[in-house]
Amino acid sequence: MLTDYHLHLRPDDLEARAEDHFTEENVSRYRALAAERGIAELGVSEHVYRFEQALTVWQHPLWREFAIDDLDAYCEFVRTRTDLRLGIEADFVAGAEDRTANLLQERDFDYIVGSVHFLRELLADVFALYVKTKNFHWHMSGPHFRDYHLLLDEQATQIFAMTDDIAERARKLGGTTIRSISDNHAISA
Numbered sequence: 001m002l003t004d005y006h007l008h009l010r011p012d013d014l015e016a017r018a019e020d021h022f023t024e025e026n027v028s029r030y031r032a033l034a035a036e037r038g039i040a041e042l043g044v045s046e047h048v049y050r051f052e053q054a055l056t057v058w059q060h061p062l063w064r065e066f067a068i069d070d071l072d073a074y075c076e077f078v079r080t081r082t083d084l085r086l087g088i089e090a091d092f093v094a095g096a097e098d099r100t101a102n103l104l105q106e107r108d109f110d111y112i113v114g115s116v117h118f119l120r121e122l123l124a125d126v127f128a129l130y131v132k133t134k135n136f137h138w139h140m141s142g143p144h145f146r147d148y149h150l151l152l153d154e155q156a157t158q159i160f161a162m163t164d165d166i167a168e169r170a171r172k173l174g175g176t177t178i179r180s181i182s183d184n185h186a187i188s189a
């Protein structure tokens with residue numbers, strides 16, 4: 001059976017209102033397209049930072065700006081008015097594991113999607129780190145040249161080996177990855 005559990009009913013822009021997108025009509029639109037493509041089971045996984053309740057987890061400026069929807073109204077809509085699986089896309093916030101667990105455990109989610117969209121940024125950072133490490137490997141000079149030169153190359157090889165796992169994980173979860181050097185430059189921190 002084909003499934004799609006990474007689906008958002010509401011667009012991400014600030015002007016979009018939940019009441020215009022959490023509707024049965026919008027769900028039917030997704031259902032029709034899924035049926036056309038042979039996808040039998042659909043799950044909705046709205047971004048956690050769109051919900052007011054997420055501010056108990058993290059007071060990030062972007063979250064404060066975007067957190068306008070009510071999490072319980074979303075859960076109730078999906079449960080009572082649709083046949084979709086109820087999910088949520090919850091980013092990993094270091095140091096906020098307990099608060100994240102509280103927020104998620106208080107509701108009856110069928111599944112949780114992790115930080116899918118962060119993986120692309122992480123991949124860009126890993127590539128940038130790889131090139132920087134190679135830079136030191138290539139430009140190293142002075143005492144102990146040979147030891148440092150070899151050590152840095154070994155480190156670069158290990159960093160490079162991470163990239164495929166990150167990229168393929170991102171694709172598997174329905175995200176995208178880096179497409180070019182300029183893409184990498186625009187995304188990396």
Ligand SMILES: [Fe+2]
Binds near residue numbers: 006
């Ligand atoms: Fe998403």
